[in-house]
Amino acid sequence: MRSSGKMAESISRSLRDGALEGELAPILTIKDSLASPFASHVFSHILLQLSSNVMAQKSQSRGIVIVALSRSPSSYAALLKMKGVDAASSNKLFHILDCYTDPLGWKDKIGKSGNVMDHSRQISLATSAYKTVKDMDKLFLAITELGRGLVGENKARFCVAIDSLSELLRHTSLQSVASLLSNLRSHDQISSIFGLLHSDLHEERAAAVLEYMSTMVASVDPFHHSADGQRGYFENSLSEQNFTKGKFNVRFKRRNGRVRLTCEEFKIEHEGISFASVSSVDGTAIAGLLPKVQFNLQLSEKEQIERAKVVLPFEHQGNGRPIQIYDGRRSLEENNSEASPIPSGKTEKSAMGEIIYFRDSDDEMPDSDEDPDDDLDI
Amino acid sequence: MEQKDLNLLDAVLGFQSYGNKANPWPLCGRFVLVEDCVDTSAAFVLHHILKRCFSSHSSSAVLFLAFSHPFSHYDRILRKLGCNLAAQRDNGRFYFLDMLMFQCPDEGKPNHDGLASVFEKIEKVVKALRQDKKFFSIMIDDISFLEVAANGSSNDVLDLLHYCHMLTSEYGCAFIVLGHKDIYLNGERPALILEMEYLADILVKAEPLATGLAKDVHGQLMVLDKDMQREQGISAIKIHNFHFKIKENGVECFYPGTKV
Numbered sequence: 164m165r166s167s168g169k170m171a172e173s174i175s176r177s178l179r180d181g182a183l184e185g186e187l188a189p190i191l192t193i194k195d196s197l198a199s200p201f202a203s204h205v206f207s208h209i210l211l212q213l214s215s216n217v218m219a220q221k222s223q224s225r226g227i228v229i230v231a232l233s234r235s236p237s238s239y240a241a242l243l244k245m246k247g248v249d250a251a252s253s254n255k256l257f258h259i260l261d262c263y264t265d266p267l268g269w270k271d272k273i274g275k276s277g278n279v280m281d282h283s284r285q286i287s288l289a290t291s292a293y294k295t296v297k298d299m300d301k302l303f304l305a306i307t308e309l310g311r312g313l314v315g316e317n318k319a320r321f322c323v324a325i326d327s328l329s330e331l332l333r334h335t336s337l338q339s340v341a342s343l344l345s346n347l348r349s350h351d352q353i354s355s356i357f358g359l360l361h362s363d364l365h366e367e368r369a370a371a372v373l374e375y376m377s378t379m380v381a382s383v384d385p386f387h388h389s390a391d392g393q394r395g396y397f398e399n400s401l402s403e404q405n406f407t408k409g410k411f412n413v414r415f416k417r418r419n420g421r422v423r424l425t426c427e428e429f430k431i432e433h434e435g436i437s438f439a440s441v442s443s444v445d446g447t448a449i450a451g452l453l454p455k456v457q458f459n460l461q462l463s464e465k466e467q468i469e470r471a472k473v474v475l476p477f478e479h480q481g482n483g484r485p486i487q488i489y490d491g492r493r494s495l496e497e498n499n500s501e502a503s504p505i506p507s508g509k510t511e512k513s514a515m516g517e518i519i520y521f522r523d524s525d526d527e528m529p530d531s532d533e534d535p536d537d538d539l540d541i
Numbered sequence: 542m543e544q545k546d547l548n549l550l551d552a553v554l555g556f557q558s559y560g561n562k563a564n565p566w567p568l569c570g571r572f573v574l575v576e577d578c579v580d581t582s583a584a585f586v587l588h589h590i591l592k593r594c595f596s597s598h599s600s601s602a603v604l605f606l607a608f609s610h611p612f613s614h615y616d617r618i619l620r621k622l623g624c625n626l627a628a629q630r631d632n633g634r635f636y637f638l639d640m641l642m643f644q645c646p647d648e649g650k651p652n653h654d655g656l657a658s659v660f661e662k663i664e665k666v667v668k669a670l671r672q673d674k675k676f677f678s679i680m681i682d683d684i685s686f687l688e689v690a691a692n693g694s695s696n697d698v699l700d701l702l703h704y705c706h707m708l709t710s711e712y713g714c715a716f717i718v719l720g721h722k723d724i725y726l727n728g729e730r731p732a733l734i735l736e737m738e739y740l741a742d743i744l745v746k747a748e749p750l751a752t753g754l755a756k757d758v759h760g761q762l763m764v765l766d767k768d769m770q771r772e773q774g775i776s777a778i779k780i781h782n783f784h785f786k787i788k789e790n791g792v793e794c795f796y797p798g799t800k801v
Contacts, residue, residue, distance in 0.1 A: 200739065269661070270664070272654070273660075402783060405779050431777050
């Protein structure tokens, strides 16, 4: 079954809880890049989580308006059906604003007369066509109108899911997309908003603008960064390979300005996407942070166990023995039981003779590698 | 169905068991983007898929939008591959739209509507085709010439691609496009090719051999299959890498180092 990690859960929770009194509706931006193009899986996951919350009436919103730009309405119908959401209840919970089938009104222009065939495929979800995707003001009106149709005129709220912010950015300017989002999040009947962005299609500032407006940014990244930072899967030369995993980084902005960053792993499975926290014990989290170097910085399990066994000099404190802290001036003669090679040398030392070293002064560092003849003038 | 001369490319594209009831046409509802570069042309992938289209079901058809070569060129090549395009055209299984001289009206003009007129042509054929042909494919032989015809507006090209993508989900047809990767590399943001890579369900990428020129290997192919949530559920991205050699009457595909 789908087990979700903590972060994915807390995203769903905060979308579920929606807007607080006197605050803007929270926005979640899910972003990915070609090196790990799995954001649509995350989008579906969040949509399903939210819809099960809405269905159980646990959430602030009473319905979801899906703005479909990059996926067909029928694919949403199939997705919900596959997850066992029955048609009767889904009709009350969802309304799809179909910007996919005819975003620019081309079909309308062509087939004014006989467009009978187009709706031959019955979709179980309520769908409204939208044909002027370049007009953001109209889009805002269309979304809010559909939402009101779902939840009624009263104080009930609804949620807005936009399946491609990238597509919107392609059709219009960054300003108009930003103003659409800003209008949506200040609308008093909207409880939360989430959208998908392909970050490498746009200038960096576009992603930054959208991230400023988002309460949460979930970014889907490849597991291993290649040298030039992109093209994760293009560079391998294995003859066959499957890609199912990646990193799920979430940035959570609190109202007081605190920002929390977390990292999880995700895996695409047949039933959906699953999240798991990166266990820091096995070192993969650290491995992700370290730059790629040629030598091995990680310890194997055996090495780690052995390392844990080594007793450090200050660790003798408190087990009945006199406290001894090695300060570099005298050797610890009593300390002969634990560490192996040095003490064994020490037992023979008396027979072999010894080196006695007196330090000149206390200023000198214990292991200074200064050249002692540095000031010699020949 | 003829199964004898199936190669690695067929296997990867899912042609190994097609033609029967369960799997009439493996590219149904999918967008295949074929990418090549100056050093290695991937036109042979188009020819190959074209040939497979006609050697499969009798109720399959192809709509071909030619921006870079005339009909006679394709007829000659496909004849070598054992497929008579002229006959298929007369049978109503091959629709060839000659777009070589096509040019969009300029932006200032009153009837400027991007590539809507091209889509109109496509949809007209598609509507006629779907009466008796169940499985059909739309092919565009060169996206960069389409871009030229659209006065260099990659946004118009993407609009048209979106509409064709919509046709794949609406009618379950296949959509196969050839584009050149390297002409977009110098731009500050190679948006068109990246957008297409996001749209594509299957990406076939032809490159020169990474280890240098060779007599027996003409290049390497990478096939990336994003089997996104079509009805059967979600699965992962699959990648296949192999080498190819183009011959007069077909293409030979093999894993590196396995050629005898």
